[in-house]
Amino acid sequence: MGKARDNGKAKGSEKHRDDGSDPEHGSAPAGPGWPRFGRFSDRYYPSCQLDDLQGAGAAAEAAARGEPLPTNGNGKLARRFYEEELARLQVELVKMQYWIRSVGFRLIVVFEGRDAAGKGGTIKRITEPLNPRGCNVVALGTPSDREKSQWYFQRYVEHFPAAGEIVIFDRSWYNRAGVERVMGFCSPQEVDQFLHSCPDFERMLVDSGILLLKYWFSVSDEEQEARFRSRLEDPARRWKLSAMDLEARNHWVEFSEAKDEMFAHTNIPEAPWFTVEADDKRRARLNTIRHLLGKVPYEDVTPPAIDLPPRRKGKPVLRPPRNEQFHVPNVYP
Numbered sequence: 001m002g003k004a005r006d007n008g009k010a011k012g013s014e015k016h017r018d019d020g021s022d023p024e025h026g027s028a029p030a031g032p033g034w035p036r037f038g039r040f041s042d043r044y045y046p047s048c049q050l051d052d053l054q055g056a057g058a059a060a061e062a063a064a065r066g067e068p069l070p071t072n073g074n075g076k077l078a079r080r081f082y083e084e085e086l087a088r089l090q091v092e093l094v095k096m097q098y099w100i101r102s103v104g105f106r107l108i109v110v111f112e113g114r115d116a117a118g119k120g121g122t123i124k125r126i127t128e129p130l131n132p133r134g135c136n137v138v139a140l141g142t143p144s145d146r147e148k149s150q151w152y153f154q155r156y157v158e159h160f161p162a163a164g165e166i167v168i169f170d171r172s173w174y175n176r177a178g179v180e181r182v183m184g185f186c187s188p189q190e191v192d193q194f195l196h197s198c199p200d201f202e203r204m205l206v207d208s209g210i211l212l213l214k215y216w217f218s219v220s221d222e223e224q225e226a227r228f229r230s231r232l233e234d235p236a237r238r239w240k241l242s243a244m245d246l247e248a249r250n251h252w253v254e255f256s257e258a259k260d261e262m263f264a265h266t267n268i269p270e271a272p273w274f275t276v277e278a279d280d281k282r283r284a285r286l287n288t289i290r291h292l293l294g295k296v297p298y299e300d301v302t303p304p305a306i307d308l309p310p311r312r313k314g315k316p317v318l319r320p321p322r323n324e325q326f327h328v329p330n331v332y333p
Contacts, residue, residue: 077282089289090129097130097166099298104163106210107296110172113217114255115245116227118278122217122285123168126292130166139170152176152194153201161210173198177262182254183247195265202271212271213295215288216259217278221252 070078100107109126111119127135138159147155153173161167176194180186205212219227228249231241248255267273274291278284 076280082282096298101164106161107166108212109168110214114219117217117219118281135166137168206270216275219278223279
């Protein structure tokens with residue numbers, strides 16, 4: 001049997017031009033280096049920094065020689081190539097964060113998809129080089145009784161970014177259209193209300209100046225099964241697999257149907273869905289980071305390196321004896 005994959009057709013806008021202008025409403029393209037926020041456009045000017053990436057690194061060298069990218073025995077990206085590319089892209093992420101902080105940009109990135117599709121690993125590689133004071137990862141648990149009585153979006157809104165901040169949602173308000181719907185945690189009326197109100201909610205975010213990026217990680221059922229088994233066999237990763245994950249595993253078709261309807265309602269031009277093919281985790285991480293960098297119109301405003309002057313000598317101080325302190329035993333001499 002072939003791999004079952006959740007490749008539902010998403011509804012998108014056909015009323016936009018490649019230059020970002022809006023023929024129906026007469027909006028002009030944005031200025032160089034800034035996103036195109038046309039009503040019927042989901043395209044943005046990429047950062048000029050990406051021009052430098054086009055002709056550098058192992059990927060560009062292989063393409064110039066007409067060679068395929070290096071892979072391992074199972075057709076997935078080779079580790080050395082992956083690590084070199086990741087290191088280059090992480091440097092660009094740092095440049096992006098410097099720019100975001102300097103101009104007061106606000107960025108929300110939503111990660112959704114199948115269980116074990118690689119969302120968490122990708123988020124980890126994005127946040128590794130970044131300053132945590134300006135980049136927050138939000139992974140909310142089960143809502144409390146008080147939160148259940150609130151406006152549905154309320155507990156997510158309180159985590160939204162201020163000027164100069166990045167917020168990454170490891171699952172988000174789309175729980176209602178996915179797991180809550182399939183597993184029976186909400187009523188059909190609540191699902192319908194969400195699907196009709198979510199596009200307006202997200203348009204308000206974009207209209208306020210927030211850049212909202214939404215990624216759906218797609219994985220085949222065979223690959224998901226292999227990752228589940230890998231987690232069960234690894235005590236250090238077993239926490240990633242819950243009883244709810246195992247129960248949801250029996251609802252593959254229902255989740256596919258829910259995802260297709262969710263895309264049909266919420267794949268809006270102002271905040272479109274971007275699907276990441278995630279059977280190869282390394283490719284998925286690199287592709288997502290590269291795409292993210294291309295959607296933020298950052299420039300290199302990295303501050304110059306600070307000179308480290310010689311440390312001034314202080315006055316002599318009588319320190320207490322070391323044997324009066326408690327020390328962590330050195331069991332790895």
